[in-house]
Amino acid sequence: MTRRPWRESEDAYICEQAGYEPLSSIAAHLRRTKGAVRKRACELRKTGALGTSLRYYEPKTRECPECHELRSQFYRNGTCKVCNLERLVRSHKDTAFELWRTLEPDYQSRTLSGSPHSDADHEEVLSFVKGEQPKRPSVCGMTDYMARKTLDGYYVAFEAWKIGVLERQIIALKGREHRWRKHQKKQ
Numbered sequence: 001m002t003r004r005p006w007r008e009s010e011d012a013y014i015c016e017q018a019g020y021e022p023l024s025s026i027a028a029h030l031r032r033t034k035g036a037v038r039k040r041a042c043e044l045r046k047t048g049a050l051g052t053s054l055r056y057y058e059p060k061t062r063e064c065p066e067c068h069e070l071r072s073q074f075y076r077n078g079t080c081k082v083c084n085l086e087r088l089v090r091s092h093k094d095t096a097f098e099l100w101r102t103l104e105p106d107y108q109s110r111t112l113s114g115s116p117h118s119d120a121d122h123e124e125v126l127s128f129v130k131g132e133q134p135k136r137p138s139v140c141g142m143t144d145y146m147a148r149k150t151l152d153g154y155y156v157a158f159e160a161w162k163i164g165v166l167e168r169q170i171i172a173l174k175g176r177e178h179r180w181r182k183h184q185k186k187q
């Protein structure tokens, strides 16, 4: 096998993509063997040009086009589950508002929150959710690989927590809607 000298553009590619693209893919792009890229990365590290390893972490999350948060659960409409659940919450609140307006004033004032758009129910819901909101971990001192893995794990955990809160909120909103409809029939 003849050894092609390394071009500056190839070194730059390795430095840019290291850790963000699998080694096999970097090698294919440069039309080099994986061994050759590994060896070159080692040389670049020695000179200080490359400050990270080639170890690639495949993220479980990607950016949602609507909320721009990193999420792992998506619906077929292309947006994340959180965005879809939030839309559902808004629609339930709108329904509640329409319903609330038809109730007699006396009953209106006796409803838990006094207004269908109050967050009183939301707080009631939050108390049902097991576990606290996950905190963003510090990645200080971690390798790039570990930092990426740790943050990705955090985004997945945060998303799961958020979904739990929204699902509880929807159950509570449906329950309230049901109570109001029952009362509406009695009026």
Ligand SMILES: [Zn+2]
Binding pocket: 064, 065, 066, 067, 068, 069, 071, 079, 080, 081, 082, 083
């Ligand atoms: Zn989203």
